[in-house]
Amino acid sequence: MGETLDALRRLQEVEQQLAELRRGEDKRKRQIRIQKRNLAKSVDLIESKRSDERHHQMEVDRLDLDRKAREEALAKHRAALNAARTNKTYASILTVINSEEVDKAKLEARELEHMSEMEKVRAAIEKIEAEQAAQRERLAEAERLLHEYLDETANRRAALEREREAVAETIPPSALVTFNRVSDRHDGEALAEIVRLHPKRDEHVCRGCNMKVTLEIVNALQTRDDIQFCDACGRLLYLGT
Ligand SMILES: [Zn+2]
Incomplete structure (x- = not known):
């Protein structure tokens, strides 16, 4: 066999070994990308859950203020009820009180609903955070495996690259x-x-x-x-x- 072909065959062998090393590296890098993507997804999910949590908290605060205002109003109406001089005044104040009580009960029910939703959101966040801890561990492990692989193959890779250069020098440029x-x-x-x-x-x-x-x-x-x-x-x- 001719010298050039001989050298080309050796070059191909060397390149294929280098390609195998690169595939090993790519495979490990792909794992890292997958783990990073999973982690980013759960970070986004937590972000959106936290925004839900804030929304419910704001509603609770708002309803709370509303309820307190109504309680104050009710206290005033009750005082007025006690001071009522005529049956007619008494009856009309009582009607107002009853309707305010109904409104207050509705506010309380809505407040409770938001609080219970908030509890659910918090539980979901805790669950995602626990998964996230496991995801971070998997990412760290994937990164460790890549570094280990690069360390283990560094000498072989350098030797192959030197050989590729040496072999290529013996081959006519064309x-x-x-x-x-x-x-x-x-x-x-x-x-x-x-x-x-x-x-x-x-x-x-x-x-x-x-x-x-x-x-x-x-x-x-x-x-x-x-x-x-x-x-x-x-x-x-x-x-x-
Ligand atoms: Zn062919």
Whole structure:
């Protein structure tokens, strides 16, 4: 096999190992993103629950003031009732008092409703906060796993990057450009082996796409150190050993 093809095969191996390291890193980063998203969701949820809580609290305060004002009014009406001189005055004050009592009872009922809603909202917030604590732990764990992975693979990654550089230096620039272009198109698999289908017959296929490879290409690879492409998939071909 030609030197250039040899170097390209080594380059592909190195790049694939680097790609595997990157996939390992991406996988762990994805976990971090998922945990961050979950956490952000529950932060938003708590925010909206707190706003509900404030709304109910404001209603309770407002109804409370209203109720107190009515109690004061009632006290005055009762004093007036005691001082009433005629039956007619007495009866009309009593009517006012009764209607104020009905209104006051309605206010109290609404106040209670808001208080009970507020209790529910607070319970929900507590539950979300407990989940949030677990989410924070999961996020911290995901971050720890990423750092651990990066630490563990740092040496290997650096060695592979050095090797990639060293190998690339031995490859003619035009071949390197071609390799990178084909590699991008085929997800890091720029090279494909030529497979002989039958030991006694000159039938060859590209392992990348399983399409036929002509004898002309096989002969060229046997005799020259230059690049041959698969007609079907465009990968750079090399002969199997
Ligand atoms: Zn092919």
